[in-house]
């Protein structure tokens with residue numbers, strides 16, 4: 345399989361970025377903790393928060409690298425489908441990309457303006473900065489974190505629907521090893 349895509353299949357790099365991102369988002373969500381800041385930022389929960397934040401930052405870097413690679417990559421054409429379905433699929437992909445940016449961005453701003461430093465992979469911390477928007481931004485971060493999971497679930501269900509019911513190549517063009525359908 346080549347690094348770049350073809351008219352009917354995503355390349356191996358785009359596939360790797362996609363599935364790694366999906367896995368990291370899922371784990372970041374599963375280890376996320378809510379509650380009052382005294383709980384979130386407590387000494388006892390510091391390792392979990394560091395893991396959550398590190399996974400989230402990695403998702404962000406993967407998005408940047410993936411978008412740069414996309415400039416040089418070939419993206420498969422959509423198989424024949426009604427126009428509304430193609431528009432819905434494009435809109436979902438755009439929304440997922442926007443969330444992959446907005447979820448980490450609101451997290452960082454929420455922490456900084458809520459009076460907490462942000463630790464980057466345990467290597468060093470930046471912030472906090474003075475401001476009053478910390479709490480609402482942290483709240484928005486949690487909500488967007490929930491939304492990305494719901495939207496990804498819907499997106500996954502649509503991909504399976506394409507494969508099983510419509511029997512087109514939408515899932516097989518992203519999943520290595522899956523036999524190619526029309």
Ligand code: HEM
Nearest residue numbers: 372373376377378397400401403448451452482486489490
């Ligand atoms: C794809 C990446 C991420 C996802 C899916 C995600 C998801 C979530 C969710 C769902 C919550 C709320 C938990 C609850 O209320 O039960 C949360 C909280 C939190 N996340 Fe993330 N997050 C991500 C990335 C990040 C990053 C990069 C940071 C780095 C600063 C971060 C820092 C936090 C903090 C500090 C909280 C607690 C907020 C508070 O209530 O004060 N997250 N995250």
Ligand code: HEM
Nearest residue numbers: 358362365366369433437440441496499500503514515518
């Ligand atoms: C957090 C989880 C996920 C995110 C953020 C996500 C995001 C995306 C994005 C942005 C694309 C557009 C192509 C690209 O830029 O690479 C895409 C394509 C795709 N995703 Fe996901 N995805 C997730 C999970 C899943 C899951 C669980 C499945 C399947 C069970 C799936 C199946 C697909 C398929 C089949 C395509 C190609 C669709 C097409 O070409 O029309 N994704 N995904």
